[in-house]
Amino acid sequence: MHKDEYVIETDKLAKTYPGGIKAVKGIDMKIQRGQIYGFLGPNGAGKTTTIKMLSTSIKPTSGTARVMGYDISKDSMKVRKVIGVVPQDLTTDEDLKGIENMELVGRFYDIPPRESRKKAEELLDLVDLTEFGNKYVSTYSGGMRKRLELIVGLIHNPKVLFLDEPTLGLDVQTRTKMWEYIRKVKEEFGMTIVLTSHYLEEVDELADIISIIDHGQIVVTGTPEELKNSLQGDIIEATFSDSMQSKKFGEYSKSVDVTYPKENVVRMKVKDSDMEVPHIMKYMSDNNLSPIRFSISKPSLDQVFLDYTGREIREEEAGDTRKAQMNMRRLRK
Ligand SMILES: Nc1ncnc2c1ncn2[C@@H]1O[C@H](COP(=O)(O)OP(=O)(O)OP(=O)(O)O)[C@@H](O)[C@H]1O
Ligand SMILES: [Mg+2]
Structure with a gap:
């Protein structure tokens, strides 16, 4: 070789x-x-x-x-x-x-x-x-x-x-x-x-x-x-105390990808959070929006998996619990 x-x-x-x-x-x-x-x-x-x-x-x-x-x-x-x-x-x-x-x-x-x-x-x-x-x-x-x-x-x-x-x-x-x-x-x-x-x-x-x-x-x-990095974007997630605010926040921009994991929670995928956050802050201030939680994160492998397969690997893991338990039982035997 x-x-x-x-x-x-x-x-x-x-x-x-x-x-x-x-x-x-x-x-x-x-x-x-x-x-x-x-x-x-x-x-x-x-x-x-x-x-x-x-x-x-x-x-x-x-x-x-x-x-x-x-x-x-x-x-x-x-x-x-x-x-x-x-x-x-x-x-x-x-x-x-x-x-x-x-x-x-x-x-x-x-x-x-x-x-x-x-x-x-x-x-x-x-x-x-x-x-x-x-x-x-x-x-x-x-x-x-x-x-x-x-x-x-x-x-x-x-x-x-x-x-x-x-x-x-x-x-x-x-x-x-x-x-x-x-x-x-x-x-x-x-x-x-x-x-x-x-x-x-x-x-x-x-x-x-x-x-x-x-x-x-x-x-x-x-x-x-x-x-x-291939996902080209950061994830911004904001939680509000009511759905009025989360809805308004979701209207921030048509050019960013917006999802609602929960009624009061808004998740945005932005190209570059360093550039975007100042604009987001201004929008929130102009509209009297005050989140109770605000986070910025780089995409995780979870999102990569979701993006490439259209499914969450965790859905599959649910079915796997039984198998894992069976394996555990064998391990303990
Ligand atoms: N000996 C076999 N005869 C027929 N089908 C099989 C056989 N072994 C695996 N398969 C099928 O081939 C496919 C791939 O199975 P494989 O065991 O390679 O998957 P895996 O990614 O290792 O899954 P897991 O995470 O459950 O271990 C599955 O649809 C499985 O049902
Ligand atoms: Mg296997």
């Missing part, structure tokens, strides 16, 4: 499942060494299918991809040696100890036992599980189990790590902790990481590059900043 080659490169990669479900409809992407590449999309968008194709566990229907220069169809064995995969579903054995799980995977990769144990200890330390390495996985908390899943995928020193929904079902605090470990893995090993998530905060926090995937297609790709 040449220095300037991409770690992962796909060309019209597509998967249609038996029965005709077009899960992935021809995606092109290029991932550079040392990046965290985030795949953001709602349930059923095709994230796991893409990861499964790239990690050679299923074959594409059409299109191609290269991982570290190896073709995923023709050189799948070589691909497998250089990648680590942490699937969406849990894979560690609860009836084994943490370290035994790691050694088992080490044997699978033909790593000499002594080397495997040394690496396992180093990795347990990396995610603060040293004390628990000799405990049965059945005694682990959900967060500890996810941490173990993360390092099991690293025992054979892969160059690329696939993380499918690394924090699904974890509470917010445990999720934040997991982000720290993922960052550590990237920094300590110079790892290229492909991660999928339907948590906006997660990709915003971790990813260097994000692709938003919806209905099997990539709708936009860029750094979190680029995606937010």
Whole structure:
């Protein structure tokens, strides 16, 4: 693999499942060494299918991809040696100890036992599980189990790590902790990481590059900043004590985008808030409008998602709660 080659490169990669479900409809992407590449999309968008194709566990229907220069169809064995995969579903054995799980995977990769144990200890330390390495996985908390899943995928020193929904079902605090470990893995090993998530905060926090995937297609790709800037505008939100005032405020200008999230709340998208706010202040003063709350914000990934897909990712998350709970139950079992 040449220095300037991409770690992962796909060309019209597509998967249609038996029965005709077009899960992935021809995606092109290029991932550079040392990046965290985030795949953001709602349930059923095709994230796991893409990861499964790239990690050679299923074959594409059409299109191609290269991982570290190896073709995923023709050189799948070589691909497998250089990648680590942490699937969406849990894979560690609860009836084994943490370290035994790691050694088992080490044997699978033909790593000499002594080397495997040394690496396992180093990795347990990396995610603060040293004390628990000799405990049965059945005694682990959900967060500890996810941490173990993360390092099991690293025992054979892969160059690329696939993380499918690394924090699904974890509470917010445990999720934040997991982000720290993922960052550590990237920094300590110079790892290229492909991660999928339907948590906006997660990709915003971790990813260097994000692709938003919806209905099997990539709708936009860029750094979190680029995606937010692409909306070209700031959001101004004002809350009034009555709807008379909010209505009047909404009439401020025909050239700005106005919505009413609630009767008394006005949201405006303006090109450049630094230029617009003085005019808005004057308008409010001229019309005796006094908001009880006034905020200016740069677009969030929420708005980016909404803009590119026409839907809020949170609507999908509602349906996902059940799945997250089910996963949590499995984690606790
Ligand atoms: N083995 C399969 N056979 C048939 N259809 C499948 C199979 N696996 C996934 N699908 C379908 O393919 C589409 C994409 O599924 P995929 O699991 O890739 O989505 P996802 O983005 O990972 O979703 P989630 O956020 O729920 O994990 C969905 O419509 C799903 O129902
Ligand atoms: Mg999935």
